[in-house]
Amino acid sequence: MQTHKIPVFKSWVSEWLARSVIFSILMTCLFSFGLYSNPTAVMGFYGVQPADVQYGMVVIYGSTVAFLALDFRIVKYFTPRKYLLMALAVNVSCALLCFHLKSWPVFIVSQFIQGVTCAVLSGIVLNLTFPRLNTTRARVIGYTILYGGIQVSVPLYAIYASAVLYFFDYNWLFYGLVIMLLILALIIMLTMNGRARFFKRMPLYQVDWLGYLFYVSFILTLGYILVYGRQLGWLENPAVVLLCLADLLLLLLFVSRQRKLKRPLINLQILRTKNFVIGLLLLFTFYIFKGSTGLAYGYLENILGNTPVNTIPVWLSVIAGTILGMFVVSRFILQGFNLVNIIVAGFLIMASFYVYMLFFVSVRGETADFILPMFIYGLATGVLFVPIVSFTTSAAAPKIAVNASLLGIWARFTGFTASLAFNNELQLYIKSGISEKVREVVTETNALLPVTLSGIRQKYSNAGSDLYTANAVSAADFNFFLRQQMLARVTRDYYDWMLVGVAGVILLLLVLPRVRNVVLRLRKENIPY
Secondary structure: OOOOHOEEOOOOOHHHHHHHHHHHHHHHHHHHHHOOHHHHHHHHHHHOHHHHHHHHHHHHHHHHHHHHHHHHOOOOOOOOHHHHHHHHHHHHHHHHHHHHOOOOOHHHHHHHHHHHHHHHHHHHHOOOOOHHHHHHHHHOOOOOOOOHHHHHHHHHHHHHHHHHHHHHHOOHHHHHHHHHHHHHHHHHHHOOOOOOOOOOOOOHHHHHHHHHHHHHHHHHHHHHHHHHHHHHHHHHHHHHHHHHHHHHHHHHHHHHHHHHHOOOOOHHHHHOOOOHHHHHHHHHHHHHHHHHHHHHHHHHHOOOOOOOOHHHHHHHHHHHHHHHHHHHHHHHHHHOHHHHHHHHHHHHHHHHHHHHHHOOOOOOOOHHHHHHHHHHHHHHHHHHHHHHHHHHHHHHOOOHHHHHHHHHHHHHHHHHHHHHHHHHHHHHHHHHHHHHHHHHHOOOOOHHHHHHHHHHHHHHHHOOOOOOHHHHHHHHHHHHHHHHHHHHHHHHHHHHHHHHHHHHHHHHHHHHHHOOOOOOOOOOOOOOO
């Protein structure tokens, strides 16, 4: 019997057990992204700045995106079980290295390698999932479960990390990762055939290794510019100008090479497909809005004084909203509802999240007040993700569908990275304006300032503090109050901008005639990332 026709799972493995193993591989490959669920813990453990933590996320995400393009060829050479076990062994080695060496450069290099293993694991998941879905109904459900798992993985691992960090230090997250990977390796060895293949073996010739080098260098350089650009002064800094020129050169070299090769890493002819570019822009825009929750979590931590453990109910509400949104939207898709109408509905739900935040963000509040809006956010995420991905991949012919997937995940990465830069820039712009207004209102010539300070001072004096302590503490208390007010105002102004952006996207979707009648084509050959 030809090895590529041997079942991947052993004969005693039931279909439901096989699906459980596939889902376990998916959730495990996303574990490394959970290391960033508590940025404060990362900064404290390694002694780095917020921008460094953001770039760490960019490195693992960008490495995953770039290697997926290469993995499409490599997976045809190795047997799935061997390929999976190699990736797990490399991932375990990186986790052990980070566990024993408290070094930020080592961590970043490990993140790059773990991004590669994440691409391997997720590529295996996709090849295990979609070929076994023979009907449109099965493919819609498969899309929903796959993307639902991706979306809920971040809050799910945030809950896990919060529980671990409550009792142990950050290093124990690596320990947990090693245990999870070893258990998964044992499950794979027990359930998968060693000789089975997805495809007939294809030797690794004419693999575009140089194109991959250009691609990954372009991605990581772009991420570096977007994350550190504000800190370095953007184009006022010669180093940023040089990086921009270098990144442009890398892009030109990559595009030129892909156009010349018979077997390119990514077939860029897909960009000529009708509606595909619009789908990429929707993915990019969706991730811009999706990244806006960072400020909400910052508000809960810095103004309401939440610890990560106290934020668990909020994360649970996000998970519940996402699952509900995915379930509901899958039913609408199966009933043949227009994709664009579903996407518009999703953005309207996202707009309601911003409206809620505008009304309820203040210096006084309870965590319970934000369970509903974060549920609404999760609902919007669940409603939007599958239709936007389906809209994008439906535009592609079967022969080049995989290229639509590869560019789609690149658009998601670019949207995520741009959201980091956009959030940093917009918050700084808003903060500077608010700081100027505060400086104008709160001055030493303001007759109310001495009265306010005197009231705070009297409160501490009544509590038993001496005059020197009361003076010092009252000034610190007043400054803390001002910072809280400024952060609350920054949050509201930020969500004002987000609301305007969502309204603009909805308007464009309603007036663009070419996207109104997109027909959903969930072909078996389409394997969207």
